Amino acid sequence: MKFCSQCGHPVIIDIPPLDNMPRHVCPNCKTIHYENPKIVVCSIPSWESKSHETSILLCRRAIAPRHGFWTLPGGFMENDETTEQAAVRETQEEAGANVKISKLFSLMNLPVYHQVHLFYLAQLENTEFSPGEETLETRLFRESDIPWDNLAFSTIKYALKFYLEDRKKILNGGHFGFHTLDLPK
Numbered sequence: 056m057k058f059c060s061q062c063g064h065p066v067i068i069d070i071p072p073l074d075n076m077p078r079h080v081c082p083n084c085k086t087i088h089y090e091n092p093k094i095v096v097c098s099i100p101s102w103e104s105k106s107h108e109t110s111i112l113l114c115r116r117a118i119a120p121r122h123g124f125w126t127l128p129g130g131f132m133e134n135d136e137t138t139e140q141a142a143v144r145e146t147q148e149e150a151g152a153n154v155k156i157s158k159l160f161s162l163m164n165l166p167v168y169h170q171v172h173l174f175y176l177a178q179l180e181n182t183e184f185s186p187g188e189e190t191l192e193t194r195l196f197r198e199s200d201i202p203w204d205n206l207a208f209s210t211i212k213y214a215l216k217f218y219l220e221d222r223k224k225i226l227n228g229g230h231f232g233f234h235t236l237d238l239p240k
């Protein structure tokens with residue numbers, strides 16, 4: 056940040072009174088510009104076939120970073136929406152898919168990137184989906200077909216790993232847990 060968004064004056068870096076962190080401060084209008092982590096919300100959209108085989112919907116990115124790599128639908132939360140609404144919206148925008156959110160499944164802290172990522176379990180309402188503007192291709196993957204070597208981000212890899220591990224436990228009477236992770240490890 057170079058200029059104050061309130062008055063346009065150049066900002067300085069200073070530790071305000073009663074604070075202990077350096078902030079961008081405007082010496083003209085005295086506004087303190089706090090910067091806090093951003094929240095990224097993703098869904099893990101699944102579809103169960105008539106033969107009870109579960110697949111997961113992934114999107115191939117049409118934008119940088121990681122153009123051409125596969126990801127779960129997700130993005131930055133907007134003001135005036137809940138995290139669940141963000142997950143539904145991003146899934147609609149990126150994959151053209153309608154989902155019903157079932158539960159919060161994972162929270163990942165990425166302090167280096169100033170982000171917190173949330174992952175929701177979601178069920179596809181049908182198998183009608185189509186890539187949005189930020190997506191090259193959208194398709195369902197069975198567990199054995201997941202493109203592990205072509206996933207866009209390590210968060211996606213961990214979310215899918217947690218999901219598949221829990222799903223195995225479900226076959227033996229377990230349930231989906233809640234998984235937290237700090238990255239990079």
Ligand SMILES: [Zn+2]
Pocket residue numbers: 059060061062063064081082083084085086
């Ligand atoms: Zn100012």
